[in-house]
Amino acid sequence: MNAKPNTAARRNKWGDFVALIRETKPPKLQLIVALVLSLIGTVVSLVIPLFTKNLVDGFSLDSLDPIHIVLLVAAFVAQTVAAGVSIYLLNRTGHRIVAGIRERLWRKLLALPVSYYDDTKTGELTSRVTNDTGIVRGLITEQLSGSLNGIISMIGSIVILLVMDWKMTLVMLIAVPVTFAVMAPLGRQMYRISKGMQDETARFTSVLNQVLSEIRLVKSSNAEPREYENGKAGIAGLYRFGVREGKVQAMIAPVMMLVVMGLVVALIGYGGVRVSSGAMTAGELVAFLLYLFQIVMPATQLSTFFTQFQKAMGATERIVEALRSDEEAYGTGRPVPKEERPIVLEDVRFAYKPGEPVLRGVGFAIEPGKVTAVVGPSGSGKTTLFSLLERYYAPQSGTIRFGADPIDELSLREWRARIGYVSQDSPLIAGTIRDNIVYGTDRDVSREELERAARSAYADAFIRSLPDGYETEVGERGIKLSGGQRQRIAIARALLRDPALLMLDEATSSLDSKSEQAVQEALDNLMRGRTTIVIAHRLSTVVDADRIVFIEKGEVTGIGTHEELFETHPMYREFAVNQLRMHAEAGQGRAGGQEAETEEKSIASRL
Template sequence: MKQPSPSSPSISKSPFRGWRPFWRLIRATKPSKLALTIALTLSLSSTVVSLVVPLVTKNVVDSFSLSSIGLPQIMLLVAAFLAQAATAAISTYMLARVGQQVVAGLRERLWRKLLALPVSYYDNHQTGETVSRMTNDTGVVKGLITEHMTSFVTGTISIIGSVAILIALDWRMTLVMLTAVPLLMLFMVPLGRKMHLVSKSMQDETAKFSGVLSQVLSEIRLVKASNAEDREFEGGMKGIRAMFRLGLQEGRVQALIGPLISLILMLMLVLIIGYGGFRVSSGALSAGDLVAFILYLFQIIMPASQIAMFFTQMQKSVGATERITETLAGPEEDVLAGAEASRADLPLVADNIRFAYEGSAEPVLDGISFSIPPGKVTALVGPSGGGKTTLFSMLERYYKPTSGAIRLGDTPIEAYSLSSWRSMIGYVQQESTLMTGSIRDNIAYGTDREVFDEEIRQAAGMAYAAPFIEQFAEGYATEVGERGVKLSGGQRQRVGIARALLRNPAILMLDEATSSLDSESEHYIQEALRNLMKGRTTIVIAHRLSTVVDADQLLFIEKGRITGRGTHEELLQSHALYRKFAEQQLQAAQPAGSVQP
């Protein structure tokens, strides 16, 4: 049976059902009960003081004379006003503090969750949308707590207290005033439902737009090199126009809420003055009572408007909560569960591996089996799209096989903890990824111990990175820029190799680290790779056969299957497509230097 979508009519009929998950989410952050108690107590005290003022005014009006107003009465009123202002200020600060703690707790949970989610999650979610959960959605919750929660608490107390006092003063007048409540609900309930749907759609569009921004700005060089500014501008404008339309809808709802409340409450004021004037003239009500009624009405009008704004913001927060909860509910990697992986002197074995990406019926790997001997070099060769990179991802345990198993010796690799398994692996990509920070930070990245400068220099030296690093004015403290843009491709590769050397991995995976470099950079990196590969089980994705002709074993992968295995010479004799590849590449140019331990 098809489940209704979050924006379907069935859910829109009952937006309040989302409040329970919201409160559960807030409670999970464990807000300070002491701070909440102090804030609520002070709010109650402030409101009680404000409720006393109309009663004092009533007595002044009913027995007005200059002789009745003395210094004690004036001092009492001044003290009451000062106490009200002080308690209101402290209460507001305490609630704001709690709100900030709640949002910080939410962001902490989200950040920890985002780092624990598997790679497959990010295959199905744009980075910008995920960032929007952390910033925009938590910001909506923050706005509710820090800006509207105080008004809701004090407003509720003020309304309840005012109504209670009014009933005691004259229950008939109070009933006349309360006739406006059903009329108010008649308009506010459908407007609240509309606001819930509009706010949810606005948050969706904001997340999508954040995704577009993140993608385009992170690849701005490609955009400019392709003269694609106009294309990307139009793509961004679609999101801007969609948010503009939803913003107008949200504005229309908000434009109706305020005036409707004011209109209904002004009608109440007219009724009270008219009916109250009649009762004063008949002697059933004193002039002071009527003045008190009017003052209490104003103490109801403003809080009612603030409470309406609270519920409007609450609808937005409910929508934001759905997305935050969805992210927090995602399955995460348990990096510590399992045995400690320590031995690497065992063969790495794949047994009939099959794998298809989520939502795809077409397998990327279809019955792959192999054995990689320890301390030897195994090369994966074949046409693009055959599944070589996916196989690397499975060795890193970013994905689990649909069927089959990968073992280290006789032990499935899933039996080892992710943390210890990945610490055994060093991975050098085609284009090494660098993080914003210094060269030293990037070489030491991911090392879970204190790293000394001598170790950094030694790793950089073995990676042939030390000469160019030491030419920089700031040396190892040189900032590399976002994704390493301040370094050349060859420099980034050598920093990446230095990082792998510092990790001292038992298993080395290379995604043809020299395929896109100039001859000088390639020479240095070939030498660095030789240092890195010594004594290690090495798996290489080879785009150029010249770099792996001396590998101990070559696996030829095409369309998710291994169609040939053996040494370079053996495959030349037994595999027609490999022989064709070799003739095209090895005869077209002189070998650039073979990769070997």
């Protein structure tokens, strides 16, 4: 009952593998030359036993012809050169194919939506690009040449043997169905083991990436024993799969050796009887044995190829799965209108998981050139709202419009180019400070522009104090800089983009009290006359906003100015009073207490 589905599945995997190779557009001429040279070397090897047969049957010192010796040496040299060049070209072709697969995977990973990464670990994707493609490369560069040569050698040898002595050949061919009957189930088992090994490798790689990238968190949390156990479990899993793979290989090698030794003994015994009876010559028996080895050795190579092929099928399945995942519609959509328009959310609903709604019918408008503050308790959906505006996700229902146009119908590239986003985490890339400020800018940035953006973000002073200035390496994820420094570089990046829509997610949260006021002034300049939406916990930002949207548990419960919400919204009033109290307490411990007191009085006068 299951035979047909299994056969269809294997055929489908083979089709996926062939399609994957063809889509990389391998150099066909190079591949053909490699295969032709491989064929030449194999043909030469088929002639050598015939020459040996004649030499044995008519051996004498007088029969040694220098021309024959020269031809024999030339044949060996030609075979060696052809094999060497063929192996080189196949290796080059294999690396070219794998480079093409890796390039396609890398492009695909960059084009996949954020939701894909929510459900897939980074280490698993890293394993796809490195380990799985490496398995495919090994099949092409290390096994393909030997297997093709082996098939040609086996077919040629069998044809010659049938012509020489069909009875002896039939005795030898009895071993073929016996070998296949043993090897087929072992191959299927190897496929399952290989697939499990690749999954376990991906999981272990994910653990390594997660732990090593957050090593400071691990150490500060005294989590080394826990992470050691996690890593140890991964290593044990790889060990178990390795042992299972070793068991299968331990069965394959002895079976092949048993078949070979049985054939040799049988053919020598049967051939000896035929030589003694005059049915065949001693030279023919020697040639027969030589051809036997030209069949047996490739058969061993084919068994290895078969094992590697099963591994490659498992790797291909994972690669193809990633390549077939839905991409963001990055290059499609209508051009984004140049004029400023309101951004309107209409009954927007969203959930990361079914049955766990984060936004429940959110609706409000973000007016052009105005500052809209989004306020609410933690977990109310404020950051998710930003993610929807960035189009990292699409609402399950409802619409976000830019004027009259739904934003999901507009060019994603152009839409994101309009947005400057400064998040609470201030992510940086490994590289220099300059690299991070100009990151994502699709034009050449002059030194003057770079320094102007840094000065506006109040980052220029600390950058110049560093030994290498703007060429200072920030380390992985900006670890060599303080939180406030990272935040100011992120603000400088947003300033350089000169965005039409500015989104600030607690953009001053990591700044010290001295830097906070300076950077807030820079942000105020940047926000002036620009459409801005702010996730704010800082009371002065909320008070000065043109419009405040209060969100609770994914629902908008209040919209208005500070004065309006303070009068009509009890939770907002509680938020404002608590913020003022915290602000006052912080101001008492700061230098510049007079300025803090002045600001507090200004805010308090509006409460």
